[in-house]
Amino acid sequence: MYQADTIAAVATPPGEGGVAVVRLSGPDARRIGSEILGRKGDGWDSHRLYHGRVRDPARGFVVDEVMFAFLQQPKSYTGEDTVEIHCHGGPYVVRQVLGLVLAHGARHAEPGEFTKRAFLNGRLDLTQAEAVLDLIRSRTDKAANVALGQMEGGLSQEVRDLREQLVDTLVQVEAAIDFPEEEIELLQRAELARKVAGVVDRLSALIDSYEWGRLIREGVRVCIVGRPNVGKSSLMNALLGVDRAIVTDTPGTTRDFIEETVNLSGLPVVLWDTAGLREETEGVERIGIDVTLQRLAESQGCLLVLDGSSPLTGEDRKVMERLRGSQGLVVINKNDLRQRIDRAAVAELLPRLRQFEVSALTEQGLDELRTGLHDCFLDSAEEPEIVVTNVRHKAALDRARSSLAEVHRAMDDGLPPDIVAVDLQEARDSLEEIIGTVTNDDILDRIFSQFCIGK
Numbered sequence: 001m002y003q004a005d006t007i008a009a010v011a012t013p014p015g016e017g018g019v020a021v022v023r024l025s026g027p028d029a030r031r032i033g034s035e036i037l038g039r040k041g042d043g044w045d046s047h048r049l050y051h052g053r054v055r056d057p058a059r060g061f062v063v064d065e066v067m068f069a070f071l072q073q074p075k076s077y078t079g080e081d082t083v084e085i086h087c088h089g090g091p092y093v094v095r096q097v098l099g100l101v102l103a104h105g106a107r108h109a110e111p112g113e114f115t116k117r118a119f120l121n122g123r124l125d126l127t128q129a130e131a132v133l134d135l136i137r138s139r140t141d142k143a144a145n146v147a148l149g150q151m152e153g154g155l156s157q158e159v160r161d162l163r164e165q166l167v168d169t170l171v172q173v174e175a176a177i178d179f180p181e182e183e184i185e186l187l188q189r190a191e192l193a194r195k196v197a198g199v200v201d202r203l204s205a206l207i208d209s210y211e212w213g214r215l216i217r218e219g220v221r222v223c224i225v226g227r228p229n230v231g232k233s234s235l236m237n238a239l240l241g242v243d244r245a246i247v248t249d250t251p252g253t254t255r256d257f258i259e260e261t262v263n264l265s266g267l268p269v270v271l272w273d274t275a276g277l278r279e280e281t282e283g284v285e286r287i288g289i290d291v292t293l294q295r296l297a298e299s300q301g302c303l304l305v306l307d308g309s310s311p312l313t314g315e316d317r318k319v320m321e322r323l324r325g326s327q328g329l330v331v332i333n334k335n336d337l338r339q340r341i342d343r344a345a346v347a348e349l350l351p352r353l354r355q356f357e358v359s360a361l362t363e364q365g366l367d368e369l370r371t372g373l374h375d376c377f378l379d380s381a382e383e384p385e386i387v388v389t390n391v392r393h394k395a396a397l398d399r400a401r402s403s404l405a406e407v408h409r410a411m412d413d414g415l416p417p418d419i420v421a422v423d424l425q426e427a428r429d430s431l432e433e434i435i436g437t438v439t440n441d442d443i444l445d446r447i448f449s450q451f452c453i454g455k
């Protein structure tokens with residue numbers, strides 16, 4: 001499948017450190033190791049750490065005093081004979097050791113080539129190999145947990161299960177092709193349709209988890225909007241727990257937008273405080289309002305702030321008209337004062353947005369608002385059991401689901417079994433692409449080139 005030569009690279013990051021690891025993998029790993037370590041490699045126990053000296057046999061001097069291990073195939077990361085040399089972590093030493101290894105016949109590894117070999121040797125499937133990269137790149141607990149779950153095979157197992165089900169179904173459909181006189185019976189059709197629907201449900205859960213994962217990684221952008229002086233900046237400060245935005249009783253205080261992130265039960269929310277919206281203003285305030293409108297267009301949701309102590313104004317209504325069709329919440333602020341707002345009128349103008357009564361001043365109602373905001377974007381607080389984070393997986397799952405929609409249509413229309421079979425095969429192929437049972441070199445190159453050298 002690939003050229004079984006011996007590759008080598010430095011597995012640790014560049015620069016100075018306590019230890020650096022030079023790793024070799026392939027059929028000559030043991031020979032090269034024993035040549036530069038000046039020892040007979042035949043007697044090495046696998047998975048044992050030895051003490052030794054790396055020598056340059058040509059020049060006859062010691063390059064470094066090291067620890068090294070021999071990992072006999074197939075019980076190594078790559079599934080091949082592997083030698084790991086732990087040398088002192090200075091650039092000069094590392095260069096010397098790697099230089100010797102290469103001079104003795106190893107080839108310098110390409111980015112991700114060790115992991116690629118692990119995949120090609122069946123040590124990992126494709127989703128697990130990709131999870132290695134995700135784990136290396138993780139920046140938060142949640143991201144690391146998701147990557148670990150995928151590395152341990154959570155996603156692969158689910159995809160394999162679904163594939164099995166499709167293969168079972170395919171067997172039945174193909175039997176109907178081979179024995180046309182026994183066309184798929186009506187009863188059997190219903191049974192097949194039920195099975196396909198079950199697979200579609202589970203595919204949909206995986207596809208939905210992608211959105212969840214994306215939200216957890218990237219957060220949502222929420223724009224705080226409203227007419228001047230309703231308390232947008234006060235609300236921003238209250239949600240952040242610090243006085244970040246300037247608050248005064250002069251309408252038109254906020255001119256530029258302010259961005260800060262709050263963490264709502266694991267959901268990062270990027271809040272934008274903006275200039276109050278009103279018509280017929282000029283100068284700096286007008287520019288601020290234009291910025292608000294632009295931010296509003298770029299946000300994924302809004303917090304519309306209204307002043308509960310005042311009846312709705314024409315300006316409030318204009319803002320509400322802009323928000324028709326937006327996702328978000330209505331915040332009726334200043335509920336520490338006597339309330340004069342007509343909530344029913346607000347509900348009539350923005351029926352889809354839930355209303356929350358708060359006081360940015362006394363912080364009353366803020367916890368409910370936080371929960372409401374969280375639920376508005378992550379309707380179930382439940383973390384999906386398996387989270388799809390990779391866009392390649394998501395695309396393949398989407399393709400599998402559309403093929404199954406075709407299967408349904410074909411069965412409903414009573415089309416012949418060979419047509420049903422083609423769509424089922426397509427769905428199966430899409431699932432196999434995810435785990436890498438069928439794949440092509442382009443995809444592999446694209447995946448593994450994202451890795452660092454030495455992994």
Ligand SMILES: Nc1nc2c(ncn2[C@@H]2O[C@H](COP(=O)(O)OP(=O)(O)OP(=O)(O)O)[C@@H](O)[C@H]2O)c(=O)[nH]1
Nearest residue numbers: 228229230231232233234252253254276334360361
């Ligand atoms: N009583 C009371 N006053 C509040 C509350 N929230 C804000 N205010 C007051 O309302 C005034 C305006 O508050 P801001 O937060 O600056 O209002 P804004 O919507 O950001 O105003 P612009 O930036 O001008 O659009 C200030 O005097 C605040 O102290 C509240 O919950 N209760």
Ligand SMILES: [Mg+2]
Nearest residue numbers: 232233253254
């Ligand atoms: Mg303000």
